Amino acid sequence: MAEVAQRLQFQHDFAQSALKTLVLVNGGAIIALFTFLGHERAAFDLLWLKRSFAAFAAGLGLAMFAYFGAFYSQANYMTAVYQQAINSRSAMAALDLREDEEPAERWGTIFLRVGVGSALLALAAFVGGSVCALVGLV
Numbered sequence: 001m002a003e004v005a006q007r008l009q010f011q012h013d014f015a016q017s018a019l020k021t022l023v024l025v026n027g028g029a030i031i032a033l034f035t036f037l038g039h040e041r042a043a044f045d046l047l048w049l050k051r052s053f054a055a056f057a058a059g060l061g062l063a064m065f066a067y068f069g070a071f072y073s074q075a076n077y078m079t080a081v082y083q084q085a086i087n088s089r090s091a092m093a094a095l096d097l098r099e100d101e102e103p104a105e106r107w108g109t110i111f112l113r114v115g116v117g118s119a120l121l122a123l124a125a126f127v128g129g130s131v132c133a134l135v136g137l138v
Contacts, residue, residue, distance in 0.1 A: 019066055022122045026059035029129060036137075048136030052129045059125030062118045069115025076108035 033053050036044075083104060
């Protein structure tokens with residue numbers, strides 16, 4: 001059980017680092033674009049740089065949306081675990097206080113998928129924005 005807890009903590013730390021990195025790279029890319037555009041002598045294709053900015057901004061928004069998905073998935077999983085504990089105590093005490101934990105688990109899974117999907121889309125937006133920026137500069 002100790003190893004399971006350790007692996008769960010590793011998974012938590014990895015996911016948190018990945019989300020922070022997505023915010024950092026997309027936000028940093030926006031700042032880099034503004035810095036680059038501040039140099040008037042540079043030659044570039046403004047349309048492609050606008051597309052790049054839009055992709056980085058979308059990536060930043062999706063990364064934040066992934067944080068919301070992570071928060072709500074864990075909130076629902078916590079509710080399901082609480083309901084399971086109530087059900088276990090109720091069963092041991094021979095009481096009829098059963099709570100349905102399936103909706104909370106289902107919503108937790110939905111929000112987990114939303115969070116992971118948003119994180120993957122944020123990564124794709126960063127790659128797309130990088131390609132657009134490269135085309136705009138070449």
